[in-house]
Amino acid sequence: MNETDVVIIGAGHNGLTCAAYLAMAGLKVTVVERRKVLGGAAVTEEFHPGFRNSVAAYTVSLLNPKIIADLKLAEHGLKIVERRAQNFLPGAEGKYLLTGEGRTLASIASLSRLDAEVFPRFSQRLEAIADVLRAFVLRAPPNLVESFGGGAIREGFNALASANILRQLSLEQSRDLLDLFTRSAGEMLDEWFESDLVKALFGFDAIVGNYASPYAAGSAYVMLHHAFGEVNGKKGVWGHAIGGMGAITQAIARAAREHGAEIKLEAGVREIIVERDRATGVVLENGETLRAKYIASGVNPKLLYTRLVPAQALPNAFLARISNWRNASGTFRMNVALTAPPSFTALPGDGDHLTAGIILAPGLAYMDRAYSDARAHGWSREPVVEVLIPSTLDATLAPQGQHVASLFCQHVAPVLPDGQSWDVRREEVADLMIATVDKCAPGFADSVIARQILSPLDLEREFGLLGGDIFHGALSLNQLFSARPMLGHADYRGPLKGLYHCGSGAHPGGGVTGAPGHNAARVILGDHRALFAGRG
Numbered sequence: 001m002n003e004t005d006v007v008i009i010g011a012g013h014n015g016l017t018c019a020a021y022l023a024m025a026g027l028k029v030t031v032v033e034r035r036k037v038l039g040g041a042a043v044t045e046e047f048h049p050g051f052r053n054s055v056a057a058y059t060v061s062l063l064n065p066k067i068i069a070d071l072k073l074a075e076h077g078l079k080i081v082e083r084r085a086q087n088f089l090p091g092a093e094g095k096y097l098l099t100g101e102g103r104t105l106a107s108i109a110s111l112s113r114l115d116a117e118v119f120p121r122f123s124q125r126l127e128a129i130a131d132v133l134r135a136f137v138l139r140a141p142p143n144l145v146e147s148f149g150g151g152a153i154r155e156g157f158n159a160l161a162s163a164n165i166l167r168q169l170s171l172e173q174s175r176d177l178l179d180l181f182t183r184s185a186g187e188m189l190d191e192w193f194e195s196d197l198v199k200a201l202f203g204f205d206a207i208v209g210n211y212a213s214p215y216a217a218g219s220a221y222v223m224l225h226h227a228f229g230e231v232n233g234k235k236g237v238w239g240h241a242i243g244g245m246g247a248i249t250q251a252i253a254r255a256a257r258e259h260g261a262e263i264k265l266e267a268g269v270r271e272i273i274v275e276r277d278r279a280t281g282v283v284l285e286n287g288e289t290l291r292a293k294y295i296a297s298g299v300n301p302k303l304l305y306t307r308l309v310p311a312q313a314l315p316n317a318f319l320a321r322i323s324n325w326r327n328a329s330g331t332f333r334m335n336v337a338l339t340a341p342p343s344f345t346a347l348p349g350d351g352d353h354l355t356a357g358i359i360l361a362p363g364l365a366y367m368d369r370a371y372s373d374a375r376a377h378g379w380s381r382e383p384v385v386e387v388l389i390p391s392t393l394d395a396t397l398a399p400q401g402q403h404v405a406s407l408f409c410q411h412v413a414p415v416l417p418d419g420q421s422w423d424v425r426r427e428e429v430a431d432l433m434i435a436t437v438d439k440c441a442p443g444f445a446d447s448v449i450a451r452q453i454l455s456p457l458d459l460e461r462e463f464g465l466l467g468g469d470i471f472h473g474a475l476s477l478n479q480l481f482s483a484r485p486m487l488g489h490a491d492y493r494g495p496l497k498g499l500y501h502c503g504s505g506a507h508p509g510g511g512v513t514g515a516p517g518h519n520a521a522r523v524i525l526g527d528h529r530a531l532f533a534g535r536g
């Protein structure tokens with residue numbers, strides 16, 4: 001039997017971040033990962049001889065700058081570059097929107113003068129609220145505690161500090177904050193803009209990984225969630241990690257290992273050992289047992305509590321609630337190997353737009369229909385597809401002159417209606433996604449020489465992303481901040497002593513941020529120091 005200070009379940013980027021901070025503080029850490037490759041959803045793999053790509057997550061912005069600096073990720077080989085254009089949205093009749101430094105306003109003006117006038121004000125107001133979110137990212141949200149004691153006093157101070165951050169908002173900004181947390185993105189965008197493509201630019205962020213219409217209440221928060229990132233100090237910008245998203249997790253793993261953390265691959269956890277209401281170790285799928293003072297889980301909270309923790313060890317009410325944790329993304333993910341870059345009818349040939357996130361969804365009504373269609377039919381017959389061609393920025397991914405593209409496709413139902421299986425429908429839906437790109441860029445389908453397909457079921461089987469949920473649980477108001485993963489457990493501590501949450505199912509939620517891993521490490525270290533101070 002092995003004994004260590006901390007066992008971390010899952011070598012996703014959050015588990016690894018947590019491991020790195022704890023190892024830096026001198027704890028003995030073992031990370032156990034079910035897959036044979038580390039990185040979870042932030043991973044690069046070769047999917048066709050000579051062609052590599054980010055398998056799941058495909059673009060970077062949310063990764064926190066403090067974490068990049070603390071873990072010295074640049075020294076560990078991480079290089080993030082900006083796209084030469086941010087987004088490209090082809091529309092009908094040769095119209096398009098192309099955003100990025102120095103070009104957004106002129107492009108918007110070509111679609112609508114009015115939108116070009118209000119755009120700076122809208123961006124400013126969104127940015128002000130994104131700043132507030134940034135201030136909350138690396139701190140535990142206020143946690144509800146029932147009894148009066150040390151925990152209540154600590155949470156009282158935490159609530160005061162949080163209120164202090166919110167106090168910096170003017171009354172008007174507080175109203176914006178309320179809107180962004182509760183309203184639909186669609187309604188707000190209709191109030192501000194008239195051009196369908198401009199609305200689609202923001203509307204897309206509201207449905208990324210969110211199985212909902214842009215007109216669903218709460219979708220404005222998902223839009224905001226995608227706005228709090230930055231690349232190399234530039235706020236709201238999206239970029240590319242050279243070598244793909246796996247370069248991020250490889251760099252974090254190097255930082256963790258440098259400080260002594262051990263990472264075991266093909267070491268899935270079968271069960272958490274619970275003794276007298278305390279998690280004391282894990283049993284691996286191969287029967288090996290690891291004992292530890294602290295267990296930190298980087299997997300989806302529903303997976304943790306309904307599959308790994310013995311049911312009898314949990315309070316009934318907790319188990320009932322976490323069993324209803326909502327996982328739903330409506331996401332279908334493909335990687336394709338291409339003999340040539342696509343040429344779009346709206347803007348033919350080569351150019352900076354090929355380095356952008358290319359959003360194929362010409363308006364909010366289109367996105368709304370995509371959702372309704374997926375609800376009724378299992379997948380949208382006119383899907384929303386974001387195309388990213390990272391090989392336009394990174395020569396390490398494909399043979400010279402050839403390319404790889406990520407297709408992030410929505411909406412599809414996490415579970416198909418009428419008992420149909422994603423295993424039977426996967427190829428047909430993949431054909432549809434390629435045909436959708438081909439409609440805007442004729443010849444695309446013929447340039448595809450290989451494809452990797454991940455249906456929601458594949459995402460669940462391969463990465464443990466239940467229901468294919470890319471965020472480890474929907475970013476709905478009842479599953480955010482103090483309620484992530486549940487009221488009373490927003491402090492990264494689960495209902496069992498010694499068991500912590502360090503994955504995207506904890507605040508601030510999904511995306512390649514590193515924040516849940518960072519925040520959980522801080523709590524574990526605090527508990528560890530308190531324990532030893534008590535003994536001393």
Ligand SMILES: Cc1cc2nc3c(=O)[nH]c(=O)nc-3n(C[C@H](O)[C@H](O)[C@H](O)COP(=O)(O)OP(=O)(O)OC[C@H]3O[C@@H](n4cnc5c(N)ncnc54)[C@H](O)[C@@H]3O)c2cc1C
Nearest residue numbers: 010012013014034040041057058059269464504510511512
């Ligand atoms: C298709 C897709 C596209 C996305 N695109 C982006 C994007 O472009 N940009 C962005 O910022 N975010 C994106 N995201 C979201 C982001 O990738 C995730 O929210 C984030 O990577 C989750 O990180 P994590 O460390 O919390 O968990 P994960 O990366 O899910 O890691 C959890 C790990 O636990 C392991 N595991 C599961 N069960 C066990 C077990 N029993 N024992 C041991 N290990 C186990 C899994 O194998 C996995 O490695 C995307 C996600 C997906 C799926």
